[in-house]
Amino acid sequence: MKYPIDMEITPEVEAFFDEPTNTISYIVKDPTSDACAIIDSVMDLDYAAGRITHVSADLMIDRIRERGLTLEWIIETHVHADHLSAAPYIQQELGGKIGVGEGIMIVQETFGKVFNEGTEFQRDGSQFDALFKDGDTYQVGNMTAFAMFTPGHTPACMVHVMGNAAFTGDTLFMPDGGSARADFPGGDAGVLYDSIMKVLSLPDEMRLFMCHDYGPGGRDIAWETNVAEEKANNIHVGDGKTKEDFVKFRTERDSKLTMPKLIIPSLQVNMRAGEVPTDEDGNPMLKVPINGL
Ligand SMILES: [Fe+2]
Numbered sequence: 675m676k677y678p679i680d681m682e683i684t685p686e687v688e689a690f691f692d693e694p695t696n697t698i699s700y701i702v703k704d705p706t707s708d709a710c711a712i713i714d715s716v717m718d719l720d721y722a723a724g725r726i727t728h729v730s731a732d733l734m735i736d737r738i739r740e741r742g743l744t745l746e747w748i749i750e751t752h753v754h755a756d757h758l759s760a761a762p763y764i765q766q767e768l769g770g771k772i773g774v775g776e777g778i779m780i781v782q783e784t785f786g787k788v789f790n791e792g793t794e795f796q797r798d799g800s801q802f803d804a805l806f807k808d809g810d811t812y813q814v815g816n817m818t819a820f821a822m823f824t825p826g827h828t829p830a831c832m833v834h835v836m837g838n839a840a841f842t843g844d845t846l847f848m849p850d851g852g853s854a855r856a857d858f859p860g861g862d863a864g865v866l867y868d869s870i871m872k873v874l875s876l877p878d879e880m881r882l883f884m885c886h887d888y889g890p891g892g893r894d895i896a897w898e899t900n901v902a903e904e905k906a907n908n909i910h911v912g913d914g915k916t917k918e919d920f921v922k923f924r925t926e927r928d929s930k931l932t933m934p935k936l937i938i939p940s941l942q943v944n945m946r947a948g949e950v951p952t953d954e955d956g957n958p959m960l961k962v963p964i965n966g967l
Contacts, residue, residue: 675809676809677809677820677835678811678818678820679835679876679877679880680818680838681837681838681879681880682837682838683705683817683836683838684705684838684839685704685705685814685836685837685838685839686703687700687701687702687839687881687898688700688701688702688737689883689898690716690730690733690734691895691897692716692718692730692757695757696756696886696887697714697716697754697756697757697885697886698884698885698886698887698897699712699713699714699715699734700712700713700714700841700883701737701738701743702814702836702841703741703743704815704816704817705817705837706815706816706817707815707816708741708815709744709813709814709815709816710738710743710744710745710746710815711745711747711748711749711770711814711819711836712738712747712748712749712764712770713749713834713883713885714749714750714751714754714759714841714843714885715730715731715734715748715764716730716731716757716758716759716760717731717757717759717760717763717948718758719757719758719936719939721935721939726950726958728763730760731760731763731764734764735764735767735768738768744815745764745768745769745770746770746771746813746814746815747770747773747812747819748761748765748770748771748772748773749772749773749834750772750774750802750944750947750948751831751833751834751841751842751843751844751885752775752827752830752831752844753778753781753830753944753945754885754940755934755936755937755940755941756886756934756935756936756940757936757940758939758940758943758948759944759947759948761948762947762949772802772803772804772947772948773802773803773804773805773806773821774799774802774804774805774806774832774947775806775807775823775831775832776799776805776806776807776830777823777825777828777829777860778799778805778830779797779799779805780829780830781828781829781830781860781945782797782798782799782945783797784860785859785941785942785945786945788859788941788963788966789942789961789963789966790963791951795946801947802947806821806823806832807823808823809821809822809823817836817837819834819835819836820834820835821834821835822834822835822872822873824842824843824845824869824872824873825865825866826856826861826863826864826865826866826867826868826869826870827843827844827845827854827855827858827861828860828861829860829861831843831845831869833845833873835876835880838879838880838881839880839881839883840873840876840881840882840883841883841885842873842882842883842884842885843885845869845870845873846870846873846884846910846911847884847886848884848887848890848896848899849899849903849904849906849907849912850890850891850893850907850909851884851887851888851890851909852908852911853870853908853910853911853920853924854866854886855924855927855928855931856928857928857929857931863920863921863924863928864917864921867911867917867921867924868917870908870911871911873904874901874904874905876901878900878901878905879900879901879902881899881900882898882899882900882901882904883897883898884898884899910923910924933967937967938961938962938963939960942960942961943960
């Protein structure tokens with residue numbers, strides 16, 4: 675796939691770190707207009723209390739209003755398993771189209787079964803405004819963005835590239851963080867390795883913005899690196915590590931990981947583009963399938 679890379683465009687990137695879920699959300703602004711996009715927003719959930727609030731999303735919404743920007747896109751790099759998306763709330767406040775990779779249909783099929791969803795739950799991605807295929811382009815103001823299909827962590831993962839900035843989702847982490855797990859349904863360590871190589875085939879100076887950081891070894895939280903640094907220093911794939919090394923390491927590591935704290939609510943909400951499911955009376959309600967994951 676030949677991607678329309680344009681390193682001459684430098685979008686303004688503003689990061690928002692959500693401490694409870696270690697997620698980094700972004701506002702990305704076209705340098706030549708007031709248009710912007712949001713990448714991977716967070717809706718706040720107090721799971722113990724079943725309480726949802728929008729403090730994190732409001733920070734981004736307020737910032738966009740304060741800067742007088744027009745929100746054109748609300749992008750999900752994938753169906754997150756560790757936080758809830760605030761996409762519908764943000765869309766209601768500011769407009770914009772919600773987009774995700776077309777692999778969402780596989781995720782909906784898989785988890786539609788796990789959560790025993792009825793026929794009213796559509797498995798065709800129709801909850802989203804746009805479904806991206808590998809190489810699809812879209813406009814943020816005058817800037818042409820594109821999506822790269824990067825499965826392995828999940829079947830719906832896409833890396834989104836805008837000028838010299840790429841938003842990696844969970845395809846890879848900061849060099850000292852390595853990579854994300856590949857053991858969720860539809861995940862595959864070998865496929866993830868190939869996707870990471872695809873990202874690392876972008877120009878060396880391409881800025882890479884992470885979706886998560888956990889501050890390994892107690893360092894401060896960080897979210898920006900570039901292709902050259904990842905190629906040289908990524909602890910899971912950098913500096914000559916082979917696919918075989920990676921698959922062996924990743925598979926062993928994943929077999930010891932516990933489930934993310936918010937996976938059960940996250941999947942139910944995020945596979946609906948961020949809408950909370952409802953019971954037969956229309957009340958927002960989540961399920962917990964016992965021994966289903
Ligand atoms: Fe993820």
